[in-house]
Amino acid sequence: MNGNSFRPPSGTGGGENTSSGQELEKKLFHLKTLYEVTRELSGLIEVKPILDTFLPLSMGSLGATTGFLILDMEEETPRCEVAARGVNASLEQALCGSAGQLSDKIFDSMHAVPTAEMFRVFRGKHLSREPLLPPDTQLLIAFPVGTSARGMLGLGPRIDQHPYAEEDQELEIGLVRTLVTVLQNGLAHEEIRKMGQRLAERNAELRTSLEKMEATRQELDQRAFHLQQLYDTSVELSGLIETAPIMDTFLLLVLGAFAVQNGFLLVYDKAKDEPDVVVRGMDATNATTLSNPETRSTVMELFVSLKDRIPHIMESRWITDPELLERIPCPVTAAVLFTIDEECRGVLGLGLQLKDGAFSKDDHELMSLLLSHFMVSLDNARHFEAAQRLNKDLERRNAELEATLKDLTTARGEIDVLQSAKDRILGLVQSEKERAGKAVWLDFLLILVVSVVLGLLFNMASPGGISLVPRALFVTPPDIIALERATSLHKSGQAVFIDARPPEFFEQGHVPGAVNIPLALFDFVYDMKLSQTDPSTPLVVYGRTFSQHYDSEVAHKLELLGHDSVFLLESGLEGWDEKSHAVER
Amino acid sequence: MKKVMRWSGEMNVLQTIVTHPLLALVFRLYLGGLFVYAAMYKINFTAEFASTIASYQIVPYFAVNSMAVFLPWMELLCGLMLIVGLRARAATLIIGGLLVLFTVAIVVTLLRDLPISCGCFHTVDDPISWWTVARDLTWVAMAAHVYCFDRLFQLDQLFFQKLKDVEA
Numbered sequence: 001m002n003g004n005s006f007r008p009p010s011g012t013g014g015g016e017n018t019s020s021g022q023e024l025e026k027k028l029f030h031l032k033t034l035y036e037v038t039r040e041l042s043g044l045i046e047v048k049p050i051l052d053t054f055l056p057l058s059m060g061s062l063g064a065t066t067g068f069l070i071l072d073m074e075e076e077t078p079r080c081e082v083a084a085r086g087v088n089a090s091l092e093q094a095l096c097g098s099a100g101q102l103s104d105k106i107f108d109s110m111h112a113v114p115t116a117e118m119f120r121v122f123r124g125k126h127l128s129r130e131p132l133l134p135p136d137t138q139l140l141i142a143f144p145v146g147t148s149a150r151g152m153l154g155l156g157p158r159i160d161q162h163p164y165a166e167e168d169q170e171l172e173i174g175l176v177r178t179l180v181t182v183l184q185n186g187l188a189h190e191e192i193r194k195m196g197q198r199l200a201e202r203n204a205e206l207r208t209s210l211e212k213m214e215a216t217r218q219e220l221d222q223r224a225f226h227l228q229q230l231y232d233t234s235v236e237l238s239g240l241i242e243t244a245p246i247m248d249t250f251l252l253l254v255l256g257a258f259a260v261q262n263g264f265l266l267v268y269d270k271a272k273d274e275p276d277v278v279v280r281g282m283d284a285t286n287a288t289t290l291s292n293p294e295t296r297s298t299v300m301e302l303f304v305s306l307k308d309r310i311p312h313i314m315e316s317r318w319i320t321d322p323e324l325l326e327r328i329p330c331p332v333t334a335a336v337l338f339t340i341d342e343e344c345r346g347v348l349g350l351g352l353q354l355k356d357g358a359f360s361k362d363d364h365e366l367m368s369l370l371l372s373h374f375m376v377s378l379d380n381a382r383h384f385e386a387a388q389r390l391n392k393d394l395e396r397r398n399a400e401l402e403a404t405l406k407d408l409t410t411a412r413g414e415i416d417v418l419q420s421a422k423d424r425i426l427g428l429v430q431s432e433k434e435r436a437g438k439a440v441w442l443d444f445l446l447i448l449v450v451s452v453v454l455g456l457l458f459n460m461a462s463p464g465g466i467s468l469v470p471r472a473l474f475v476t477p478p479d480i481i482a483l484e485r486a487t488s489l490h491k492s493g494q495a496v497f498i499d500a501r502p503p504e505f506f507e508q509g510h511v512p513g514a515v516n517i518p519l520a521l522f523d524f525v526y527d528m529k530l531s532q533t534d535p536s537t538p539l540v541v542y543g544r545t546f547s548q549h550y551d552s553e554v555a556h557k558l559e560l561l562g563h564d565s566v567f568l569l570e571s572g573l574e575g576w577d578e579k580s581h582a583v584e585r
Numbered sequence: 586m587k588k589v590m591r592w593s594g595e596m597n598v599l600q601t602i603v604t605h606p607l608l609a610l611v612f613r614l615y616l617g618g619l620f621v622y623a624a625m626y627k628i629n630f631t632a633e634f635a636s637t638i639a640s641y642q643i644v645p646y647f648a649v650n651s652m653a654v655f656l657p658w659m660e661l662l663c664g665l666m667l668i669v670g671l672r673a674r675a676a677t678l679i680i681g682g683l684l685v686l687f688t689v690a691i692v693v694t695l696l697r698d699l700p701i702s703c704g705c706f707h708t709v710d711d712p713i714s715w716w717t718v719a720r721d722l723t724w725v726a727m728a729a730h731v732y733c734f735d736r737l738f739q740l741d742q743l744f745f746q747k748l749k750d751v752e753a
Contacts (some may be wrong), residue, residue, distance in 0.1 A: 464631055
């Protein structure tokens with residue numbers, strides 16, 4: 001469907017007087033209509049009322065029986081407003097649905113932005129064939145409203161059934177132009193309203209965000225404060241290793257952190273007889289009261305009263321029940337029970353607050369954190385004290401051990417000496433035991449030596465002692481007479497033959513005529529037989545054995561007695577016998 | 586069978602008697618006393634003993650006097666040791682050795698037919714004969730018995746017992 005582009009009338013004047021009078025009346029009518037429409041529409045800023053107000057005016061100005069006015073708005077959410085007169089409800093609803101399609105169809109391109117000058121006017125009965133339009137539409141004016149809306153005014157047949165003329169079209173166009181202006185204002189208002197609404201919403205959001213920010217800031221401030229308190233507590237407590245300074249420092253920190261005027265800290269350790277008490281801002285009687293055994297019982301009862309809420313190791317619990325707080329002997333507004341381990345528990349009592357209001361949840365949280373630090377530090381201090389005690393004990397034991405070790409070392413040395421002595425003795429015993437059972441060369445040697453010594457001593461001391469070596473070895477032996485000469489002397493009887501052997505040997509055999517003068521009986525037999533003999537008489541002595549040189553001994557004795565010629569018989573009796581000389585038996 | 590068992594029983598009794606330490610003690614005391622007695626004479630009459638030794642014509646002449654001086658003391662010492670039971674085994678061995686020596690000397694002398702006396706206890710009235718040999722051999726047997734079986738009343742035992750106590 002092609003529409004003619006509309007150009008506003010250039011205001012051509014002239015014509016016949018009648019026609020000019022009619023023209024003037026028409027123009028006046030048009031102007032009045034415009035004025036009326038403008039007047040009716042002024043003050044309206046809502047789209048629907050504008051449409052609802054304009055449509056009847058527009059219809060009324062031309063006497064249309066039916067009419068519709070569509071405004072298709074392409075906003076963030078597409079919206080369509082419809083005003084209709086003389087159209088049934090279903091058609092009215094369908095118009096809204098087909099508004100977009102219709103406006104796309106009317107305007108050349110969906111993508112072209114319709115300008116304010118681009119009105120599309122369609123006039124004629126052929127419009128009834130358009131399926132998107134109500135069936136009796138005879139005049140259709142499509143108009144853009146700004147850049148975001150497109151409107152369509154459709155008029156049905158006139159009352160007088162006359163078709164719409166050019167001037168009717170112009171009138172409507174003028175009216176529509178007014179409508180457009182009002183609609184633009186309305187849309188602008190609406191836009192502004194929406195903007196204002198959005199602004200208000202944004203403001204509300206901003207306010208909410210600001211409030212949240214403020215709350216977050218406050219929370220951050222509080223967190224920072226908590227962290228600062230924790231840091232301060234850590235710094236203060238980290239350098240301390242003794243219980244009393246830790247407790248004192250902590251109580252001071254807590255009173256400052258929570259803006260409390262006075263308070264106390266009480267710790268019960270089973271390893272100690274007395275509790276550890278620190279008091280600030282309270283008089284001395286309170287400290288004394290807190291140290292009493294009754295207070296200990298009271299505090300333990302408080303622990304028990306918590307039942308399943310009793311603080312476990314390294315935990316703390318606030319006492320919120322006023323009845324329980326009243327049991328504490330000192331006036332307190334709050335108390336916190338804490339447990340370090342099975343043997344160490346305590347209570348922190350807080351007195352009058354310097355600020356109004358009860359302790360908040362954040363205060364509870366902060367207290368819990370601070371107490372955790374405190375409990376760790378106190379536990380370390382307890383362990384340190386225990387370690388010191390153990391060290392002292394250890395030092396004492398070490399000293400004792402060293403002394404014992406020294407004694408043991410000395411004893412060990414003695415034992416080693418005794419052990420080696422014992423081993424030696426046992427070895428000696430063993431060897432002696434073995435030796436005792438058998439005869440050893442030492443025995444023989446000992447016996448021999450003792451025998452020799454005793455023999456020598458007795459021989460020397462005894463008057464009957466003999467020389468160990470035969471004397472004959474040291475004296476000059478007598479001359480030896482040859483056998484032949486001795487034989488001749490024997491035959492001539494010039495010599496006396498002396499047998500120096502013992503009588504038993506003499507009786508066995510001797511030189512005939514020989515005199516037996518045994519060495520053992522020399523003195524006796526000499527006196528008997530040779531004392532009267534001439535000393536110059538040759539004496540031939542014989543008689544020697546392997547074991548005894550009787551002849552040498554007797555010959556020596558004879559010489560000592562003054563005999564000059566004493567001879568030893570060469571080769572003795574054996575030689576005499578071999579010479580087959582006679583031997584008396 | 587009964588005869589065999591009785592015979593073995595009798596042998597056991599005999600063996601017990603023969604190897605009894607009490608018998609060894611008797612022999613030990615006898616031999617000890619014998620040698621002490623024999624030594625007393627020889628010590629007092631050294632010269633006569635020397636001539637007795639010489640009469641055997643076994644010991645070289647330069648050693649006769651020395652032997653006459655030392656041998657009796659050895660006999661005395663060994664005899665005393667036997668009596669008290671001190672180093673009895675060593676003493677028994679020496680005495681046994683001496684007896685063997687004497688026995689050999691007597692046998693040699695008898696074979697040589699030398700007219701000498703034993704000189705064991707006296708110079709006179711003690712001519713040697715094969716009975717002397719038998720007698721000496723008996724003493725040698727006694728000495729052997731003492732060496733093998735003697736263990737009673739020894740002076741060593743006093744110390745020996747203490748050694749055992751110490752070792753325990």
